[in-house]
Amino acid sequence: MTDVTDVTAAGAHVKAPAGGPPRAPARGGRPGHISGRPLWLMAPGAALLLLVVVVPLALAVWIGLVDLDQFTLRDWLGAPFIGFANYLEALQTGGLLHSIWVSTAFSVLTTVVIAPIGILAALTVHDPFRGRAIVRSVYLIPYVIPSFVTAVVWRLILQPDGALNSMLGVVGVEGGNWLIGPMAFWSLVLVDTWAAWAFVYLMTLAGLQTIPQDVYEAAAVDGTNWWQKLRFVVLPQLRGPLTLALLLSTLHHFNNFTLPFVLFGSPAPTEVNVLPLNIYTTSFQTFRFGLGAAMSILALVVLVIPAILYLRAVRLESGTGEER
Amino acid sequence: MVRRSRLAVRIATAVALATALLATAACGGSSDPGGTTSGAGRTLHVAEVVAGQFPEEQRVWQQRIAEKFKAATGADLVFETMASAADEQTKIQTSVVSSTGPDVFVVGTTLVPVAYSTGAFEVLTDEDWAAVGGRERFFAPQLAMSGPDAQNQIGVPMSMRPFGLVYNTEMFAQAGIAGPPRTWDEFVATARALNRPDQGVYGAALDYSDGFDPWKYIWTFALQSGGRLVSDDLRTSELDSPAVQDAVAQYFGLVTEHGIASPDSISWKAPQALAAFANGQAGMLAMVTPTAVPALKGSAVDGKYAFAPMPTVPFGQTAVPAGGIAAGTIVSGNDMAITQYSDNKHLALRYIELVTGEEEQAHYHEVFGDIPANQAAAATLAKDDPQVQAFIDAEETATPTSFTGAWGDVQIGLTNVVTQSLSGLANRTYDPAAVARLLAEADATVQRSLDRQRPN
Numbered sequence: 134m135t136d137v138t139d140v141t142a143a144g145a146h147v148k149a150p151a152g153g154p155p156r157a158p159a160r161g162g163r164p165g166h167i168s169g170r171p172l173w174l175m176a177p178g179a180a181l182l183l184l185v186v187v188v189p190l191a192l193a194v195w196i197g198l199v200d201l202d203q204f205t206l207r208d209w210l211g212a213p214f215i216g217f218a219n220y221l222e223a224l225q226t227g228g229l230l231h232s233i234w235v236s237t238a239f240s241v242l243t244t245v246v247i248a249p250i251g252i253l254a255a256l257t258v259h260d261p262f263r264g265r266a267i268v269r270s271v272y273l274i275p276y277v278i279p280s281f282v283t284a285v286v287w288r289l290i291l292q293p294d295g296a297l298n299s300m301l302g303v304v305g306v307e308g309g310n311w312l313i314g315p316m317a318f319w320s321l322v323l324v325d326t327w328a329a330w331a332f333v334y335l336m337t338l339a340g341l342q343t344i345p346q347d348v349y350e351a352a353a354v355d356g357t358n359w360w361q362k363l364r365f366v367v368l369p370q371l372r373g374p375l376t377l378a379l380l381l382s383t384l385h386h387f388n389n390f391t392l393p394f395v396l397f398g399s400p401a402p403t404e405v406n407v408l409p410l411n412i413y414t415t416s417f418q419t420f421r422f423g424l425g426a427a428m429s430i431l432a433l434v435v436l437v438i439p440a441i442l443y444l445r446a447v448r449l450e451s452g453t454g455e456e457r
Numbered sequence: 458m459v460r461r462s463r464l465a466v467r468i469a470t471a472v473a474l475a476t477a478l479l480a481t482a483a484c485g486g487s488s489d490p491g492g493t494t495s496g497a498g499r500t501l502h503v504a505e506v507v508a509g510q511f512p513e514e515q516r517v518w519q520q521r522i523a524e525k526f527k528a529a530t531g532a533d534l535v536f537e538t539m540a541s542a543a544d545e546q547t548k549i550q551t552s553v554v555s556s557t558g559p560d561v562f563v564v565g566t567t568l569v570p571v572a573y574s575t576g577a578f579e580v581l582t583d584e585d586w587a588a589v590g591g592r593e594r595f596f597a598p599q600l601a602m603s604g605p606d607a608q609n610q611i612g613v614p615m616s617m618r619p620f621g622l623v624y625n626t627e628m629f630a631q632a633g634i635a636g637p638p639r640t641w642d643e644f645v646a647t648a649r650a651l652n653r654p655d656q657g658v659y660g661a662a663l664d665y666s667d668g669f670d671p672w673k674y675i676w677t678f679a680l681q682s683g684g685r686l687v688s689d690d691l692r693t694s695e696l697d698s699p700a701v702q703d704a705v706a707q708y709f710g711l712v713t714e715h716g717i718a719s720p721d722s723i724s725w726k727a728p729q730a731l732a733a734f735a736n737g738q739a740g741m742l743a744m745v746t747p748t749a750v751p752a753l754k755g756s757a758v759d760g761k762y763a764f765a766p767m768p769t770v771p772f773g774q775t776a777v778p779a780g781g782i783a784a785g786t787i788v789s790g791n792d793m794a795i796t797q798y799s800d801n802k803h804l805a806l807r808y809i810e811l812v813t814g815e816e817e818q819a820h821y822h823e824v825f826g827d828i829p830a831n832q833a834a835a836a837t838l839a840k841d842d843p844q845v846q847a848f849i850d851a852e853e854t855a856t857p858t859s860f861t862g863a864w865g866d867v868q869i870g871l872t873n874v875v876t877q878s879l880s881g882l883a884n885r886t887y888d889p890a891a892v893a894r895l896l897a898e899a900d901a902t903v904q905r906s907l908d909r910q911r912p913n
Contacts, residue, residue, distance in 0.1 A: 204911045207577045293721045314880020400873040
C-alpha cells in the first residue's frame with residue numbers, strides 16, 4: 134500500500150493511505166496536546182496521583198528528617214530537624230536490616246513455594262471436564278477470604294491445643310509450638326502459601342487461555358508427551374504472565390502486614406518480625422514517626438529493585454510497550 | 458503504574474498519616490464557640506474502646522447514657538467505639554495531628570502519661586474538678602495516674618480495675634490450704650501443693666504470650682524487691698538493672714524452675730489462662746481483674762472461687778524489704794481526658810460528672826463488672842458483695858506506673874523480652890545472656906525516649 138502526504142492548512146504533514154480519507158491533522162502545537170493526543174484528559178488522574186502518592190511520599194521523606202514523636206506530634210510541622218539521625222538509628226538500632234532480611238526471605242520463599250502449586254492447579258482445570266466450574270470456584274476460596282479472617286482461623290489451628298497438633302497426634306506425631314520461636318517463620322510461610330497460591334493460579338489460568346489451540350495441535354503432530362508439551366510449549370508461552378505474577382506476588386508478600394500481625398501480635402518473635410510489623414510498632418506503638426518514616430524510605434529503596442523489574446515486565450518504563 | 462502507586466502509598470502510610478488526617482472530616486463537637494449551660498443543638502463526641510466481652514451491653518449502656526445526657530444538657534451524645542486499644546491509640550494520634558476528633562477519650566491508665574506528653578489534652582483546673590464532683594469523689598490511688606502532679610492532671614477516673622488473685626476454694630480445701638498466699642514464696646508453695654500434672658491440673662495459670670500481663674509481673678517483682686523500671690525522677694531507665702533482671706528470672710522461673718503452670722501457658726494470652734482456671738485446670742490465677750467475674754459465672758468453678766489481693770512480698774523475703782514497695786497492682790482502669798481542641802469542654806465536664814456519679818457508677822459495675830472509681834458507689838456495693846471488697850482491698854496496694862511519655866517503650870521492651878524467650882520457656886529453659894542483651898536493648902530504647910522528653 135502506498136502512502137501519500139497531505140499538507141494541511143496548518144502546515145502539518147499527515148500520512149494517509151492512498152485512496153483513503155486523510156487523517157485528522159496533528160495539533161501538537163496546542164497546549165495540552167502532544168502529537169494529537171489530548172493529554173489534559175489525564176489531569177484528574179495526575180491530580181489523584183499527586184495527592185495519594187507524591188504528597189505522602191514527600192511527607193514521608195520530610196518526616197524522616199525530623200524528630201516527630203509523642204512529644205512533638207501536636208505541633209508536627211514544627212518538629213525539630215535532625216537530618217539523617219533517624220536513618221542512622223534505623224540502621225544501627227532499629228532492627229531494620231534484620232526485618233528486611235526476614236521480609237525478603239519470607240516473600241521469596243513463599244513465592245517459590247506457591248509458583249508450582251498455582252501452575253499445577255491451573256493445569257488441572259484448563260481442559261474442560263464435568264464439574265470444572267465448581268473446582269475453579271473452590272480454588273478461589275483462599276484468595277477471596279479476607280486476610281484477617283485467614284490469620285484468625287490459622288492462629289486457632291496452630292495453637293498448641295489446636296487442630297494441627299490434634300491431627301498430628303492422631304497419626305502419632307508430636308506437635309509443637311508453631312507460633313513462637315523458629316517454627317514461627319515456617320508457620321508464616323505455610324499460612325501465606327495457603328492464602329496466596331490462588332493468585333498464581335489465576336494468572337496462570339489466564340495465560341493458558343491465551344495459548345492458541347493450533348500450538349497444541351502442532352505439538353501433538355510432533356509426537357510430544359505431556360512433559361515435553363509442558364516444558365517446551367506451555368511454560369514458554371506463560372513466561373510473560375507468570376513472571377508478572379511472581380513479581381507481584383513477591384511484592385505482596387513483602388508488604389504483608391495483616392497476616393503476621395494477627396498471627397503473632399506485636400512485638401512479634403524475632404523470626405517473623407517482618408518489615409511492615411517493625412515499622413508499625415515503631416511508628417504507632419512507640420510514637421517514633423520520624424524513625425518509622427526513615428525505615429519506610431529505606432524500605433522503599435529496597436523495594437525499588439523488584440519494582441523496576443515489575444515495570445520492565447509490563448514494559449512501561451519508557452513507553453516501549455506502546456510501540457510494540 | 459497502579460501497582461506502583463499502591464506500593465508507594467503503603468510505604469508512606471506509616472508516616473503520612475498527617476495528610477489523611479487533614480482530610481478527615483471533623484467529628485468533634487459543633488463549631489459553636491463558648492461553653493453555655495444549655496447544650497441544645499450541640500453534640501459531644503466520646504471515643505472509647507469496645508467492651509470485648511459485652512459489645513451489646515455496651516451499646517445499650519451508651520444509649521442509656523446518651524438519653525440521660527440529652528435530658529440533662531439538651532445536647533446530643535455520640536460514642537465512637539474503637540475496635541481495640543491500639544485503634545484508639547491511632548485515633549488519638551490522628552486527632553492530635555489534625556486537631557479534630559472526639560471531645561473526650563476514654564483511655565487506659567497506662568496510656569494517660571503518653572497522652573499527657575502530647576500536650577493535646579486539657580489540664581483540669583480546680584473548677585473543672587469541682588464540676589465533675591471533686592477529686593474526693595474518686596479513689597486516691599487512681600488520681601496518681603491522672604497527671605504528673607496534682608496541678609497537671611488530665612485524666613478523670615471512670616472505672617477501676619485493680620489486679621488481684623482468684624483461687625479455687627475447693628482445691629484449696631482439698632489440699633488443706635487455709636487461705637490465699639501473701640508472699641510469692643507462698644504462692645509457689647501453694648501452687649506446688651495443688652499441682653496435678655498427670656491430671657492436667659496445675660497450681661497456677663499463666664499467660665506468657667499476653668500483650669500486657671508479662672510486663673506487669675516483671676514490674677511487680679522488681680518494685681517489691683526495691684527495684685525500679687524507671688528512676689523516680691523519670692530521667693533514667695533501669696530496665697537492665699540487677700533488680701529487673703532478677704524480676705525477669707523470677708517470672709520465667711515460675712515455669713522453668715517451679716513448673717507450677719501448664720506448658721501450654723507459654724502460648725496463652727489472658728483469656729486462655731482465665732479459661733483454664735474456669736475449667737478447673739488451675740488452682741490460682743494472678744493478674745485478674747473484676748471483669749473476670751462474668752466469665753466465671755456458670756463455669757466449672759462457679760461458687761468455688763474467691764478473690765484476694767496479689768502477694769506483696771517478693772521472693773526470698775518474709776516482709777517487704779527496705780526500698781521495696783508493697784505493689785500488689787498497678788493503678789489500673791480507665792480515665793477520661795478532654796481534648797484541647799474541643800469547643801465542648803463544658804459539655805465534656807457535664808458528661809464526666811454524669812458517668813462518675815454514684816448511680817451511674819453502680820450501674821456501670823452491674824453491666825461491665827468494673828469496680829467503680831467513685832468511692833461512695835464502691836463502698837455501697839462492697840457491703841453486699843465480698844468480691845467488690847476484695848478488689849477494693851487490692852486497690853490499697855495499687856502503685857502508679859512511672860508517669861512518663863516513655864512508658865510505652867517500657868511496656869513494649871519488657872514484652873519483647875518475654876516474647877523472644879518463649880521458645881526456650883516452652884522447653885522450661887531460657888538463656889540468661891539473651892535476656893540480658895534484650896533488656897539492655899530495651900533499656901537503651903527507653904533511655905532515648907526519656908532523653909527526648911520535653912516539657913509541655
